[in-house]
Amino acid sequence: MKILFLLSCLILSNTSIATASSESYYANIYADQLIKKFDQQLANGKAFNNSSELYKRIQLTRELIEHNDYDLKKYDPTSLLRVSNFENYDRVQQLVETQLITSTVDTLIENSLNVYPSASRAGNITGNTFPENTWSLTFDDGPHKTITSKVLNNLISYGQQASFFVLAKKAIAHPTAVQSILDYGMELALHSYSHANLSKASAETIDYEIFNSKHIVENSFNTPLFLFRLPFGAGVRNPYIRQRIADAGMVHVFWNVDTLDWKDKNPESIFNRVLLQMNNSPKNSGIILFHDIHPQTVIASKMVMEYLYSNKLKVCTVGEVVKYINNSFQACIKPKKDSI
Numbered sequence: 001m002k003i004l005f006l007l008s009c010l011i012l013s014n015t016s017i018a019t020a021s022s023e024s025y026y027a028n029i030y031a032d033q034l035i036k037k038f039d040q041q042l043a044n045g046k047a048f049n050n051s052s053e054l055y056k057r058i059q060l061t062r063e064l065i066e067h068n069d070y071d072l073k074k075y076d077p078t079s080l081l082r083v084s085n086f087e088n089y090d091r092v093q094q095l096v097e098t099q100l101i102t103s104t105v106d107t108l109i110e111n112s113l114n115v116y117p118s119a120s121r122a123g124n125i126t127g128n129t130f131p132e133n134t135w136s137l138t139f140d141d142g143p144h145k146t147i148t149s150k151v152l153n154n155l156i157s158y159g160q161q162a163s164f165f166v167l168a169k170k171a172i173a174h175p176t177a178v179q180s181i182l183d184y185g186m187e188l189a190l191h192s193y194s195h196a197n198l199s200k201a202s203a204e205t206i207d208y209e210i211f212n213s214k215h216i217v218e219n220s221f222n223t224p225l226f227l228f229r230l231p232f233g234a235g236v237r238n239p240y241i242r243q244r245i246a247d248a249g250m251v252h253v254f255w256n257v258d259t260l261d262w263k264d265k266n267p268e269s270i271f272n273r274v275l276l277q278m279n280n281s282p283k284n285s286g287i288i289l290f291h292d293i294h295p296q297t298v299i300a301s302k303m304v305m306e307y308l309y310s311n312k313l314k315v316c317t318v319g320e321v322v323k324y325i326n327n328s329f330q331a332c333i334k335p336k337k338d339s340i
């Protein structure tokens with residue numbers, strides 16, 4: 001009887017999830033498997049690689065999940081639904097594999113001498129050429145009406161500065177949060193208007209998401225923007241998109257530590273993932289990617305701030321490091337002799 005009930009539940013669930021959200025649902029399960037593998041590789045001492053097939057698969061599953069606006073709260077990793085529809089699961093895997101084949105595989109290499117708006121390697125910074133023991137904390141996808149201020153308070157208490165890559169759409173919706181970012185002396189940077197995947201967008205949309213959003217944020221908050229990060233990092237190897245970012249007078253910012261906090265709800269495992277990537281990085285330096293729209297990010301990023309603080313690592317905004325690489329003195333990296 002119990003088995004019969006279970007079976008009918010599964011059949012009912014199958015019909016209810018064979019809808020538009022099923023793609024996201026199975027992408028979620030697939031993402032869990034991929035992240036498990038990602039964490040295993042980090043534990044084995046492997047450094048973060050922005051062009052590894054595994055990392056690209058994770059990025060592609062995220063696009064599938066967020067493209068369908070799937071509510072992650074509805075997802076229960078212990079649910080029997082995990083194994084209820086292998087056909088849909090296979091379809092999601094195939095979708096990811098198809099896109100992986102068409103995506104470029106070259107590694108993002110940056111110019112360690114000069115960084116400036118350009119479609120060439122000089123116009124993209126990943127963190128791999130950062131000076132030793134220097135880290136940038138970056139927060140994407142906000143501002144959020146409550147999360148951003150919590151992150152800001154933690155940064156202030158550790159005396160650290162971070163870069164906030166805001167969406168113009170959300171910046172307009174939460175202007176006080178943007179004002180707090182600026183008032184606290186943090187760096188404001190741009191992450192498009194609506195978080196559209198620009199690698200799949202028309203030229204018109206690309207321009208709107210880059211130029212119009214820059215114009216909107218700069219005019220609304222009376223501050224110039226020099227740094228841009230593509231949603232999902234998608235299009236960073238696309239010469240046209242990169243040229244448009246350069247035409248808008250901005251440098252593209254990638255990362256070399258991914259928290260995967262958009263998927264992982266556990267602050268401890270997010271922190272461990274960050275720590276492994278930091279320790280596996282060649283010069284103990286680079287750019288850490290967070291999203292200031294998730295509750296788990298507040299706790300996990302505070303743990304990272306504490307780690308940076310207690311290990312006396314340098315914490316600078318991306319803009320400060322760019323200026324330093326371009327031979328401009330930056331106190332956060334090299335204090336003046338008399339202040340030591």
Ligand SMILES: [Zn+2]
Nearest residue numbers: 140141231232
């Ligand atoms: Zn984003």
